[in-house]
Amino acid sequence: MTLLTWGPELELGIPEIDRQHQRLVGILNALDSGVKHGYCRNILGSVLQELVKYTVFHFTFEERLMKTYHLPSADGHAAEHAAFTTTVLEFQSRFDVGHKDVSDDVLRFLRDWLKGHIMGTDHAMVTLLRSKIDHEVLTAMACAVGEPSLTH
Numbered sequence: 001m002t003l004l005t006w007g008p009e010l011e012l013g014i015p016e017i018d019r020q021h022q023r024l025v026g027i028l029n030a031l032d033s034g035v036k037h038g039y040c041r042n043i044l045g046s047v048l049q050e051l052v053k054y055t056v057f058h059f060t061f062e063e064r065l066m067k068t069y070h071l072p073s074a075d076g077h078a079a080e081h082a083a084f085t086t087t088v089l090e091f092q093s094r095f096d097v098g099h100k101d102v103s104d105d106v107l108r109f110l111r112d113w114l115k116g117h118i119m120g121t122d123h124a125m126v127t128l129l130r131s132k133i134d135h136e137v138l139t140a141m142a143c144a145v146g147e148p149s150l151t152h
Contacts, residue, residue, distance in 0.1 A: 003032035004111045012126040020058045027051045035102050053148045062143045069132050071119050
């Protein structure tokens with residue numbers, strides 16, 4: 001069983017954002033699978049690094065999008081991103097020096113935060129964007145931010 005299943009309740013209706021969210025869900029599930037199958041720390045560390053890199057890319061993309069379309073909620077949304085990024089980077093740092101393992105509690109935290117953020121804050125963002133958005137601008141913005149290539 002996967003940690004988080006992508007489904008209609010997570011779809012926001014803007015293809016580029018949904019695609020990025022699906023990638024985040026996929027990386028999170030790869031991390032969960034690695035833990036369940038007892039992968040070595042090096043492999044788990046690699047997947048965790050991908051999660052961090054893709055999260056930073058995705059948050060940068062969303063924040064540019066909100067600024068481009070002058071959304072009033074941009075600062076609060078960015079603050080949520082910053083708090084989550086700080087938490088994940090602290091966890092990754094402790095993992096890298098051997099002081100922390102990827103536990104079920106950590107996986108549940110990541111899952112619950114991502115799901116709650118998509119269904120709450122991101123849903124509100126998309127509601128404001130829906131009438132304004134230009135999908136060609138979205139694609140160009142994703143390229144400009146520099147989406148990382150992933151192995152998982």
